[in-house]
Amino acid sequence: MTLLLTLDDGSVQRALADAVELAREAAVEEAGAEQVGAHAGVHREDAVSASHLFEAAVPGYQGWHWSVTVAAAGPDAPVTVSEVVLMPGPDALTAPKWVPWEHRVRPGDLGVGDIFPTDAEDPRLVPAYLQSDDPAVEEVAHEAGLGRVHVLSRLGRTEAATRWRNGEFGPRSDMARSAPEACGTCGFYLPLAGSLRAAFGVCGNEISPADGRVVNVEYGCGAHSEIEVELTSSVPVAELVYDDSLLDTEPLDNEPSAAETPDGEASDGEAAEAGETVEATAQDEVADGDGSAE
Missing domain, CATH: 3.10.450 (Nuclear Transport Factor 2; Chain: A,)
Structure with a gap:
């Protein structure tokens, strides 16, 4: 220096x-x-x-x-x-830049018993007697007679939607990218009312990491209601194979000639039928596991 x-x-x-x-x-x-x-x-x-x-x-x-x-x-x-x-110096450890006290509280800092008043000119809020540009809010105000003192303005809802979409339960999170389905088709998805209904809802599945949290309609997890898992045996089962490579065939002894008469001797047709019966018996024995005809 x-x-x-x-x-x-x-x-x-x-x-x-x-x-x-x-x-x-x-x-x-x-x-x-x-x-x-x-x-x-x-x-x-x-x-x-x-x-x-x-x-x-x-x-x-x-x-x-x-x-x-x-x-x-x-x-x-x-x-x-x-x-x-x-x-x-250039490598010195210094205090962070001065931040006004009303801007120092960050998400997660508010604890039990803490009081944090809202800025009177907060652009995220508008008086409830003005049109809120949110039919659900206006409907509640009319039913109650007076409604709330302030409601979210368009800017407030836009900031909330951006924050939720870019957060842990948005479509760009690691969980959503690896999920088989999106929350919009899940039976545990409870849509919000009003202008945010099309994009956000609350998860009602106790198994899901987003249970009770606002999730984007494109978020998803492995606990989707419509997921089906095919149940199959973990042990492979071999197909039944008939092995006829060891089948032996033998000619019948004393096969009658064509000149023999039907006086108790077997005819040509009967001899053929007897041969077929022997072969069928041998095949049945091979299928039963004997390995060869007896």
């Missing part, structure tokens, strides 16, 4: 840049010798002033510097000390 001023030796800026020891003495007088470190540079403030920086050896102020501003009224005027302050 060192910035040396390179002007003529007789100039005011040269005199200010050379006043290192004067600036150190002022810093030691302000903070003590143990808290003033090495010289870290000098930078110009204007035509008649410059600031010398010294490393600050202050507990808890790592990266800070003692800034000593020196000034001179003219080339022949003596250099004097204007101020000594502790300033943060």
Whole structure:
């Protein structure tokens, strides 16, 4: 961070840049010798002033510097000390930017017993006697006679819808992207009333992570009411196979000739029928697991 001023030796800026020891003495007088470190540079403030920086050896102020501003009224005027302050360096840990107290409360900060009044000029609210641009709100107001003092304006509803859609239970969440179906077709989905009905509802499934929460119609989870799971055996079952590779066939003994007469001997047709019966019996035995005909 060192910035040396390179002007003529007789100039005011040269005199200010050379006043290192004067600036150190002022810093030691302000903070003590143990808290003033090495010289870290000098930078110009204007035509008649410059600031010398010294490393600050202050507990808890790592990266800070003692800034000593020196000034001179003219080339022949003596250099004097204007101020000594502790300033943060580029790597210093600093407090966050100042935020007005009414803007410091963030979602989730409000606890039991806390009071947080609404700004009288909050653009998200409008008087209830004005048209709210929400039929459901106007219907309730008429039924009650007077209705509420304030209702959500179009801006208030738009901000809420944007916040809910971009939140944990919106269509871009990890749960919604991995879900098989969307909330809009789920039996546990309870649509909101009014102008937000088309896009938002409340989950009524105790198994769902969104139970009792406002969800977008495109949100979804694995507890959808219409999901069906096909139940099958986890053990594979082999198909029944008939193996006839081991089937043996044998010709019948004493097969009658065509010249034999039907005097108790088997005819050609009867012999063929007997052969078919033997083969059928052998096949049945193979199917029963015997492996071959007996």
